[in-house]
Amino acid sequence: MIYLKLIWEFIKIGAFAFGGGMATIPFLQDLAERTGWFTQEQLADMIAVSESTPGPIGINIATYAGFSAAGVLGSICATLSVVAPGIACILTIARLYDRFRTSGIAERTFYGLRPASAGLISAALYALALITLVNPGKAGLAFFNLKPLALAAVLFALTNLAKPIKGAHPVLLIAASAIIGVIARF
Amino acid sequence: MNIYLKLFSSFCKIGVLTFGGGMSMLPMLRRETEFKRGWVKEDELLDWFAVSQCTPGIIAVNVSTFIGRHVAGWKGALAAAFGMVFPSFAVIVAIAAFITSFSHLAWVQSAFAGIRACVCVLVLNAAVGLVKRAVVDPYTLALYALVFAGSAFLDLSPVLLVILAVAAGIFLKILKERGRKA
Structure with missing residues (x-):
């Protein structure tokens, strides 16, 4: 039954994704491949919508993914499941608060967890770039999706070099990109 | 209330x-x-x-x-x-x-093609920030590279990779602490 499967999959994501909303992306890519509930393109759209709407990205993405898989009831299952492990964990830790913070366990766990999280997000980015910026089936110049690639390069330069744009809200960048996409017929 | x-x-x-x-x-x-x-x-x-x-x-x-x-x-x-x-x-x-x-309309598809390029950059910037905090020595660099390769090329489950990396991290961190004491 799809709802039970959604609950199980999103509890796993909630329990193993560390470091905020973007950390759920590699798990969702894996989920898309295994279940076919949504495509990699749809996932990219979900990220954009989640970045442009209020609230934590992790919640937004889970709600959207659950909705794509099984409608409103699906989005309820996905959202509640993705937050459940964190809430359970916090309620437990709140009792043992001081011991947790000062023990070496947290520090040792994080030593391997942080690079793993970074590695997973980088791999997610790699998969995202493959469907967005290049055409894997073609050779030569046709291999590159020139317009989106140029837009991405300009945005990367602007968000890292130009001071006023560095702090710009993602929703502004997304809106600008949508307009450029329509005008330049991506 | x-x-x-x-x-x-x-x-x-x-x-x-x-x-x-x-x-x-x-x-x-x-x-x-x-x-x-x-x-x-x-x-x-x-x-x-x-x-x-x-x-x-x-x-x-x-x-x-x-x-x-x-x-x-x-x-x-x-x-x-x-x-x-x-x-x-x-x-x-x-x-x-x-x-x-609305997703079947041509202009909506163009808009989302532009948006996806932007999403790549947003994720890239998030990843760069994360790598800077996570990769602090050769061990963490190796873990980062292995998890990346395992996920991107071997298609291993993220859950499995997280568990393995945490276990390896605890082991390496203890080794490092021992080495400092000796």
Whole structure:
């Protein structure tokens, strides 16, 4: 039954994704491949919508993914499941608060967890770039999706070099990109 | 107003007024819970933020759970957490239904092609920040590279990779601490 499967999959994501909303992306890519509930393109759209709407990205993405898989009831299952492990964990830790913070366990766990999280997000980015910026089936110049690639390069330069744009809200960048996409017929 | 309702509505408000979650919600959270309601003190809030980043799941929901529990026990925790979740949930369900019915139009597809290029850059910037914090020595660099390769090229499950990396990390960290003592 799809709802039970959604609950199980999103509890796993909630329990193993560390470091905020973007950390759920590699798990969702894996989920898309295994279940076919949504495509990699749809996932990219979900990220954009989640970045442009209020609230934590992790919640937004889970709600959207659950909705794509099984409608409103699906989005309820996905959202509640993705937050459940964190809430359970916090309620437990709140009792043992001081011991947790000062023990070496947290520090040792994080030593391997942080690079793993970074590695997973980088791999997610790699998969995202493959469907967005290049055409894997073609050779030569046709291999590159020139317009989106140029837009991405300009945005990367602007968000890292130009001071006023560095702090710009993602929703502004997304809106600008949508307009450029329509005008330049991506 | 009942304290649970107050918690729910306060966190609803924080949820509506923050974009992006995580650290970006800190200013709003402080205004609502510290200055206006006096539920927490600043250093407590920062401590809880730190713990919430170290626990699995959505950082914003974890912080809300902490504050709610502090104010009114486990029922307060649930009221705060659901308050944080509710507005994003409602907005996304409305938008998702809307987008599904428009996605076949050519100009909508062009717009999303542009947006996807932008998403690549947003994820890239997030990844760069994360790598800077995570990769601090040759061991963590090796873990980073192995997890990347395992996920990107071998298609291993992220759950498996996280478990293996944590185990390897604990082992390497203890080795490092021993080495320093000897």
